[in-house]
Amino acid sequence: MNAPDPLAAHQPWLATTHEVHNVGCELVDYDMYRGDAALVEGVQREGAAWADAELGGFGRLAGSADYLELGALANRHPPELDTHDRFGHRVDLVRFHPAYHALMREAIGRGMHSSPWTHPRPGANVARAAYIYLQTQVEAGHLCPVTMTTAAVPSLLTTPALAEAWLPKINARVYDPRNVPDAHKQGLTIGMAMTEKQGGSDVRANTTRAHPVGAATGAGAEYELVGHKFFVSAPMCDAFLVLAQAPGGLSCFLVPRWRPDGSKNPLQVLRLKRKMGNVSNASSETELRGALGWMVGEEGRGVRTIIEMVSSTRFTCMVGSAAGQRQAVALAIDHCRVRAAFGRPLIDQPLMRNVLADLALEHEGSLALTLRIGRAMDHRSDAHEDALVRLVTAVGKYWICKRTPMHAAEAMECIGGSGVMEDSPFPRLLRESPVNAIWEGSGNVQCLDVLRAMERSPAVVGALFDELDRARGGHALLDRWVDALRTDLADTADIEYRARQLVDRMALALQAALLVQHAPATVGDAFCASRLAGEGHRQFGTLPRGVDAAALVARAAPR
Structure with a gap:
């Protein structure tokens, strides 16, 4: 046994290097659904109110510490490949951590892969999007096979x-990871x-x-x-x-x-x-x-056969990126309401509040557009809704997915140096953020698809402006923005060169129109003032004077 240090006995403060205070804690054991006001309102608005109770139950599960830990484990232990067994037989077996299988079992068991096909009804795609959105905030990677299983159905229906x-087993709510014949x-x-x-x-x-x-x-x-x-x-x-x-x-x-x-x-x-x-x-x-x-x-x-599959997977990319934005906002706000600097909590400091409010606005616009396309997918028999799916899925996939990496990086900066550490959720969130922008067609592909849809089906342009005109008179900045967009879309000179600029403006117009119509006035007004005025939006945290940043942050705070 070591002898006691006589110096420490007379000077006990030498044994205390520091105490832990003024730091955040893990955002766990919270209601991921009810704590997201924009999601709850969107589910109700876009036709899936019937799913509210079940989504509430799943939101509590998704926000629990144990369930969130599954997502961390699935990424800490990546899959491994065995091409052959130990006797030399070809097996092509991919091994996963049990956490991955637990997440897959939950996703398949809740019908995240099949519910719009097995239980078609108004709001079916909106409800599925809400489930995917919540599940993505736990772990994004396992939802790739879930998404593709969903998207394969319309292609298979052609034969x-x-x-x-095949469809009875594809649509079944049974997860079986064994490497055995489908029979x-x-x-x-x-x-x-x-x-x-x-x-x-x-x-x-x-x-x-x-x-x-x-x-x-x-x-x-x-x-x-x-x-x-x-x-x-x-x-x-x-x-x-x-x-x-x-x-x-x-x-x-x-x-x-x-x-x-x-x-x-x-x-x-x-x-x-x-x-x-x-x-x-x-x-x-x-x-x-x-x-x-x-x-x-x-x-x-072949391309025609898979085109609906591509549309479905692109929509899920929108859902996943909107979910990443929500996770980033929730983590940043939760940290900033605990952490203090220079004598005040970060959330009460004007510049930080400007950043947090701006991040919240970005997410709310993304989610509103995503759920609106979910409703359109539920009503493809309507010509207007079908045209929106054909045009705006590419618009939303391009814009939302490309905004997400910048959003994740800014939210991580709110945490400071601790956010860069690998034991923080942010490195995984940041690494995930560019994926949806690249997969299922990169930004240029989406913009060219928008032009292709406009050329082949001019009615989609009419549907776009019919949708925007529903917000006519709701905000002067939006009215002017839409009028200028209408003029510039009619000018086809160098349109491929200008494609990104035009699709940017379509996306902002659609987001602003939805928020002006359906969100609280503080949200719609702030979105228009920050995105549609002057030269448009620059860095996050540049909201103009007059925006009620405190109200925006309070609305977005996880509860």
Whole structure:
């Protein structure tokens, strides 16, 4: 035993290096749904009030310490690949931490992959978006296979025989991660294998070939695929929608991991990608060495077959980025109401309050536009709503997803140096923030798709302005903004060069119109004053005089 230090006995303060005070704490055990006023109001407004009670229960689960810890664990222990078992058999097995499986089980069990298909009703896509939004704040990566499983349904419906055989298990609320043939499972997940090294977004440059197995060709017929896919999400799924060149042109195929006879389909994973974000989710490079698949849709119409799938995944990118913004705002406000500097809590200091209020405004605009498109997806039989989906999904995916990295970085700055540390939630949040802007079509692709929709279906432009005109008279700045946008969209000179500027303005107009109509006046007025006046929005924290920043922060504070 060490002898006591006589100096410490006479000078006890020498043993006390510091006490912990004036620091934040983990944002846990809070109601993630009820504490988000913009979400609760949006769910009610956009037609999913019937889901309020269940969302409330899930919000309490999502905000619990134990559930949030699952998200941290799933990223701390990324997936690992076993190409072969110890006897040399090819298995292509991706191993995950139990936390990942727990999150997948909860997501699938609540129907986040299938509810709009199995229980179609007004508000179905809005309710699903709310669930995904809450779940994303716990962990984003595992929602990639959930999203693709949802999005595969309309593609498979183009080929009734495949839909009849596969959709019951795809839509089932059963999560079964075993690496076994689909015949042995009650629930299935679907991935995508579109991208090749030489093409990226230009899928028509794909070189993977599909060869008919027998005399039958076309929709539902068997083919063998040979080629290489540079980015497959997610390789542990039970089957994949794959684009390949058939004799009649680029076509879509459903390729399972196992053949119907129970043998391993030669869809072979070469390696898992080492991604800067989305760490919990496995993405891979894969070779198809005569892999069996069935044609989905018409031969040579592969892009058309998957177009609705792309629209669905882009919408979920909007949801995920809006969720990332909400998480950043909640963490920043929660910290700043505890942390003091220079004699006052950060939340009471005018400049910090300006930053927090601006971050809150950005999130509220993102969420309002996202849920509005959710309602449009629920009413595709209406020409106006269908036009909004076709045009504004690309607008929103571009704008919201590209704003999120700047938003995450600014919120992290509110925390200061501690926010940079890997034991903080912010490094994961920041690394995740660019993912949605790149996946499912980068910014340029979205803007070009907007122009393409306007050219092919001029009615979508009319639908855009019909939507904006619903807010006519609500704010003078918005009226002037919309009038200028209408004039500039009519000018087609150099329109591709100007595409980003025009889509920026569309997005801001739509967000402002929704907030002016539906949010408290403090929100709508502040959004218009900060985004539509003068030269527009600059850095976060540049709200003009007259904005009630305290009210904006109080509205956004997690409760």
